[in-house]
Amino acid sequence: MASLNPLAMILSQKTMDGTNYSQWKTNLFIVLEYEKIKFVLTTPKPGETAADASEQIKTQYSEWQKANNVARCYILASVASHLQEQINKFESGAEMIQTLDGMFAKSSSAARQAAIRSLMNTRMTGGSVRDHCLAMMSHLSRAEVIRAKLEEEMQIDIILESLPESFSQFKMNYNMNKKVDSY
Known part of the structure; x- marks a missing residue:
């Protein structure tokens, strides 16, 4: 129980x-x-x-x-x-x-589009990476609830893309490690 x-x-x-x-x-x-x-x-x-x-x-x-x-x-x-x-x-x-x-539930198509729009338009403009990632996870969760299908790899790519240019080295390291792991 x-x-x-x-x-x-x-x-x-x-x-x-x-x-x-x-x-x-x-x-x-x-x-x-x-x-x-x-x-x-x-x-x-x-x-x-x-x-x-x-x-x-x-x-x-x-x-x-x-x-x-x-x-x-x-x-x-x-x-x-x-x-x-x-x-x-x-x-x-x-x-x-x-x-x-x-x-x-709203029209599933309109709700799905709104959830994806929120997800795609969210950018980190300040504050902590943790808070930004939590906000992105919230958008992803809403998208999942209304049955928007986003593969895990795509979700990671969207979050990485939402980070500012100052994270370019981090993104490059992530992508390089991902390629090494796939061999």
Whole structure:
């Protein structure tokens, strides 16, 4: 059983009421990733296990059920009560998210374009590299939530490209080390 972790507190800070859907979904994905149960939102529910099923099949089914139950609880606990009533009937967290997407997600194309625009237009203009990288990771997370597909290597390239010219030596070292590792 998963314990309430400190990271889950981000979901309790502001209940999702529809006006904050994108940020809520990003936070939910962070918490589910931390709990290592985000897979239930993308993995179909396994079929009922037969009495003569292997232990591995029974374990997979049981683990999916437990993870789904925790995900459903996180979702239900972090949405407004009128939304709880509408989505509580669904057996899986994935069905809950699909329903909420239908209710609150912007046009996926427009939202994806806005997320990519934010990502591509962010440049480090001062402050710490750490803060800049956290901002870039936030943009990448938003893009992932709305299903913008960016390979890991592309994400790294985008972050490196957002750094100022003063990081040219760092970028060159990174690229040279990457080439050496690929041999």
